[in-house]
Amino acid sequence: MAFISDFLPLFLEQVQSPTLGFLIGGIIVAALGSQLAIPDSIYKFISFFLLMKIGLTGGIAIRNSNPTEIFLPALAAVGLGIVIVFIARWTLGKLPGISVPDAVATGGLFGAVSGSTLAAVLPQLDSAKIPYEAWTAALYPFMDIPALVTAIVVASVYLSKKTGNTAEKVEVWPIIKESIQSSAVTSLLLGVALGILTKPEPVYESFFNPLFRGFLAVLMIIMGMEAAQRMNELRKVAQWFAIYAFISPIVHGFLAFGVGLIIHKITGFSIGGAVVLAVIAASSSDISGPPTLRAGIPSANPSAYIGASTAIGTPVAIAICIPLFIGIAEVMLGR
Amino acid sequence: MSQQVWKLVIVAEEVLSKKLVKLIKSAGATGYTVNAAGGEGSRNVRSTGEPSVSHTLSNVKIEVLTGTRELADTITREIEAKFYADYSIITYIYPVEALRDHKF
Numbered sequence: 001m002a003f004i005s006d007f008l009p010l011f012l013e014q015v016q017s018p019t020l021g022f023l024i025g026g027i028i029v030a031a032l033g034s035q036l037a038i039p040d041s042i043y044k045f046i047s048f049f050l051l052m053k054i055g056l057t058g059g060i061a062i063r064n065s066n067p068t069e070i071f072l073p074a075l076a077a078v079g080l081g082i083v084i085v086f087i088a089r090w091t092l093g094k095l096p097g098i099s100v101p102d103a104v105a106t107g108g109l110f111g112a113v114s115g116s117t118l119a120a121v122l123p124q125l126d127s128a129k130i131p132y133e134a135w136t137a138a139l140y141p142f143m144d145i146p147a148l149v150t151a152i153v154v155a156s157v158y159l160s161k162k163t164g165n166t167a168e169k170v171e172v173w174p175i176i177k178e179s180i181q182s183s184a185v186t187s188l189l190l191g192v193a194l195g196i197l198t199k200p201e202p203v204y205e206s207f208f209n210p211l212f213r214g215f216l217a218v219l220m221i222i223m224g225m226e227a228a229q230r231m232n233e234l235r236k237v238a239q240w241f242a243i244y245a246f247i248s249p250i251v252h253g254f255l256a257f258g259v260g261l262i263i264h265k266i267t268g269f270s271i272g273g274a275v276v277l278a279v280i281a282a283s284s285s286d287i288s289g290p291p292t293l294r295a296g297i298p299s300a301n302p303s304a305y306i307g308a309s310t311a312i313g314t315p316v317a318i319a320i321c322i323p324l325f326i327g328i329a330e331v332m333l334g335r
Numbered sequence: 336m337s338q339q340v341w342k343l344v345i346v347a348e349e350v351l352s353k354k355l356v357k358l359i360k361s362a363g364a365t366g367y368t369v370n371a372a373g374g375e376g377s378r379n380v381r382s383t384g385e386p387s388v389s390h391t392l393s394n395v396k397i398e399v400l401t402g403t404r405e406l407a408d409t410i411t412r413e414i415e416a417k418f419y420a421d422y423s424i425i426t427y428i429y430p431v432e433a434l435r436d437h438k439f
Contacts, residue, residue: 233392294350298421302392 006331014323017127019120022217023318026224031231038222044183046215046222047287050119051187053208054137057122058188059195060204061134070135072267073277076259077139080281081147084111084252089154092244101155105293105300106241108151109309110248112285113144115184116223117317119216121279121326125272128326130333132272138192143280145179148289152296159299175296182288220318223286227311234307241304245312249282253321256281257328271332275325282321284313337432340439343407345397345414346372347424352395355414362410364399365439372396394423400431402439 014020029036062070088107093100118140125132149172156170179185194200234242260274290306347355352369359367372394401407411426418424433439 291350294348306392 003331007327010330010335011323011327014124014128014326015319017124017323018213018217019124019220020319020323022220023224023227023315026221026226027228027315028224029221030225030228036225038218038225043219043222046219047115047184048187049208049215050212050219051115051184052191053204053212054119054122055188055191055193056195056200056204056208057191058135058138059192059197060201061195062138062192063196065133065135069133069267069269070138072263073136073139073260073269073273074142076256076263076277077142077280078146080252080256080259080277081111081143081145082150083255084248084281085147085150085154087251088244088248092240095238095240097238098240099300100158101297101300102237102241102304104151104155104158105297106244106305106308108148108293108297109289109305110245110252110284110313111143111147111151111281112289113140113147113280114283114286114314114317115140115188115288116219116286117283117314117322118276118280119212119219120318121276121322123213123216124322124326125275128330130272130275130326130329132270132276136273136276137188139277139280140188141180141185144185144285144289145176148179148285148292148296149175151293155297155300175292178292178295179288182292184288223310223314223318226286227315230307230311233303234311237301237304237307241308242312245284245308246316249284249313249317249321250324253278253282253317253325257325271329275329278325279317279322282317282325284309284317286310286314337434338402338439340431340433341401341404341407341428342431343399343401343410343426343428345399345424345426346374346394347397347418348422349393349395351418351422351424352397354417355397358413358417359397359399359410362413363406364401364410366400368398370396370398400433400439 085104085107088103088110089100092098092106093103095103118137122137152175153170153172180189257274257278260269260277261271263269264271264274286309289309290302293300293305294302345355356367356369374394399407399410401410407428411428414424414426
C-alpha cells in the first residue's frame with residue numbers, strides 16, 4: 001500500500017501537466033462541434049519541428065557519449081516492435097468478428113511509434129527532474145519500422161495462405177524505405193545526423209529549445225481534436241478495437257518498462273530511459289504508420305486501425321501511460 | 336480549332352496518388368491534373384471532408400485528357416483490376432472539347 005500512497009499524488013501531479021490539459025481541451029472543443037481548425041500545413045510544420053528538436057537533442061547526446069550504449073536498448077526496441085504485432089495477431093485477431101488483417105494492421109500501428117507521444121514524454125521527464133539518456137529518442141525508428149514491416153509481412157503471409165496464392169512474395173525493403181522516407185522518421189534522423197555531425201547548439205538554444213513546449217501544446221490540441229473526430233470512424237467497427245486500444249498501450253508499456261529495467265540492471269541504462277522505452281512502446285503511430293499500412297495491407301479496414309490508434313490509443317498513451325510510468329519511476333527513485 | 340477528346344476523372348484515396356499517376360503515364364497518357372478532394376461516398380470505411388493528420392483519409396481527384404476512348408478505357412480497366420476491391424475509388428468519363436487540339 002505504501003507504493004500506491006506514494007504513487008497517487010505523483011500521478012495526479014502529472015495529469016495536471018499542460019500537455020494533458022491541451023490534449024483534453026482539444027478533445028472537448030472538437031466533441032462540442034467547434035469550428036476551430038488548425039491548418040494542415042501548421043500541423044505538418046509542428047510535427048517536423050518537434051521531431052527535429054528531439055533528433056538534435058539525441059544527436060548532440062550521441063556525439064558526447066559512448067555509442068555502444070545504445071545497442072542493447074535499440075535491440076530491445078526492435079524486439080518489442082515485433083512482439084507487439086504478434087500479441088495483436090493472437091489476441092485481437094482471435095476474437096469473434098475480427099478479421100486477421102484488421103487485427104494485424106492495428107497491432108502494427110500500436111507497435112509503431114507516435115512522434116507526438118514521444119515529444120510529450122521528454123519535457124515531462126525534464127519537469128519531474130528524472131534523468132534519462134537524451135539518445136533514447138533515437139530508439140523511435142528501431143521500434144517503428146520493425147513493427148510496420150512485421151505487420152505487413154504477417155498479414156501478407158496470412159492472406160496468401162488463405163487464398164492459396166503463394167506466388168506473391170512480400171518485399172521487405174520497399175516497406176523499410178517508405179518508413180524511412182516518411183516525414184516523421186526523416187525529421188528525426190535528419191536531426192540526429194545534424195546533432196552528431198555539426199555543432200547546432202546556437203540554433204538549438206535560441207530557436208528549437210525555447211519554442212518546443214509551446215509548439216507541443218498546440219500539437220496536443222490538434223491531436224485531441226483529431227481523436228474526437230476519429231471517434232466517429234471507430235464507432236463503425238467492432239467494439240473490440242476500442243477495448244484493445246484502451247488496454248494494449250498499458251500492457252505494451254509495462255512490457256517495455258520491464259525490459260528497460262532488465263537493461264538497467266545489466267548496463268546501467270537509466271530508469272528515465274526505461275520510461276522513454278515504455279512510452280515509445282505504449283504509443284501508437286498517428287502520422288507515418290497509417291499510409292504505410294494502407295498501402296501494405298489494402299484489405300484491412302483503415303477505420304478500424306486509425307480509429308483505434310488516434311481516437312483511443314494516443315490519448316491513453318499520453319494521458320495514462322506517461323503519468324503512470326513517470327510516477328512509478330519517481331517512486332523507484334525514492335522521491 | 337477545338338478537338339473532341341475524353342476526360343477521365345478518378346477520385347481516389349490520396350495514398351494511391353503516386354501509383355495512379357504511374358499507371359496513367361505508362362498507359363500512354365500525355366498529362367494529368369491532380370486536385371485535393373473531399374467528400375463522402377457509399378463506402379462506409381471512409382467519410383471525411385476535413386483535413387486529416389495522417390492523410391490516410393484524404394482524397395485526390397485526378398483528371399486525364401485522352402485523345403481516344405480506347406486509352407481512357409485501358410486506364411480504367413487497369414485501375415479496376417488493381418484497386419477497386421480494396422480502396423475507395425470511383426472513375427467516370429465524359430467527352431470534352433480540347434481547345435489546343437495539337438496536344439492530344
